[in-house]
Amino acid sequence: MSQLVHYEDQYLDLMRRIWNEGDERRDRTGVGTRSLFGETMRFSLRDDSIPLLTTKRVYWKTALREMLWFLSGDTNIRPLLQQGVRIWTEWPHQKYRAETDDDMSLADFEQNIVNDAEFARKWGDLGPVYGAQWVNWPRYEDAGQGLFRRSDQGYNQIVELISSLRTNPASRRHIFTGWNVAELSQMALPPCHMTYQFHVQSDGGLSCLLFQRSCDLGLGFAFNIFEAALLTRMIADQTGLHAHELVWTGGDVHLYLNHAELVEEQLKRTPSGAPKMRIIRKADDIFSYQFSDFVVEDYNPLQHIAAPVAI
Structure with a gap:
């Protein structure tokens, strides 16, 4: 392995090792992957640093909108589509076509979600995915006679995390998780970035360790690492701490076999630059941040590399 001199070099090195040495096997999607198990990377968050990939453009504004959506606790894709964010629509679209035998196009499906609240209610919900678990983990109350009923108000892991910090x-x-075993079967997709743990140094430096059970290194990782860093910065802002480091650990870290062009093109590229992200307004609480509160500077990536999403 060559000497690593840019934070993105460790990502490219992992991509190269997976592509050249990874175990090739069939997967849930039927596309097939090459994968390695149990990989770790570390990214500094000091001095407003943000781990945006520079060897291809990352649409960080879309990732920011997704994180704010997670924190809202919403699990319906309608508010995302109203903002032009389409990253979650293929799963409910696939379900709609399977259950109705209607071959409605993805574009028409998305338009119906935006235009028709009732259609969105029926077909746009993803089940109790990330946001539901983060801010409304099921809580049960004693209903008497040995029975329990689900409380209208669930357990807000994010509120408790900030309080404990x-x-x-x-x-x-200092931990929260989206891996609710009892509700996995109800989710459009069980959580990939599933467990977050935080650590405070004696000088007030806040670090996050993200355990990601499954990572599509070619596509999903760029959003995952940016959003984890973003969340750490938001939590630091709310707790009077300063962001220090993001430690990422992946379980099954893989590249899809139909991403050869993406992999081979990206491995030819050289990372450069040091993008920064600033929070320009401290919100009253972590759920009150708005899109306009965040600014990314000095981000000059190489052009985007398109690749199909395996669902």
């Missing part, structure tokens, strides 16, 4: 920063329990 403020009141007990040395704790080793």
Whole structure:
């Protein structure tokens, strides 16, 4: 392995190792992958640093909108589509076509979601995915006679996390997760970036460790790492800490076999630059940030590389 001199070099090195040495096998999508198991990368978040890939353009504005949507607790794609964010629509579209035998195009499906609230309610919901678990984890109350009923108000893991960081920063329990075993079968897609743990240094430096059970290194990772860094910066802003480091650990880290052009093109490219992200307004709470509160500077990536999404 060559000496790593840019934060993105470790990503490209992992991509190269997976493509050249990864175990080739069939997967859930039927496309097939090459994969390695148990990989780790570290990214500095100091001085407003943000780990945006520079060897291809990452549409960070879309990723930002997705993170704000997660924090809202919403699980319906309608508010995303109203903002022009289409990254979640293939799963409900596939379900719609399977259950109705209607071969409606993806574009028409998306337009119906935007225009028709009732259609969106019926076909646009993804089940209890990320946001539902993060801010409304099911809570049950004693209903008497040995019975329990689900409470209208669930457990807000993000609120509790921020409270614990403020009141007990040395704790080793600063954790939230989306892996609710009882509800996995109801989700359009079980959480890939599933568990986040936070650590506070004695100087107030906040670090995040993200465990991602499954990672599409060619497509999904760019959003995953940006959003984890974004969330860490937001939490630091809310708790009076300063962002220090993001540690990413992947379980099954893979490249799809139909992404050969993406992989081979990206591995030819050389990373450069040091983008920054600033939060220009501290919101009253972490759920009140708006898109306009974030600015990315000094980001001059190479052109985007398109590749199909395996669903």
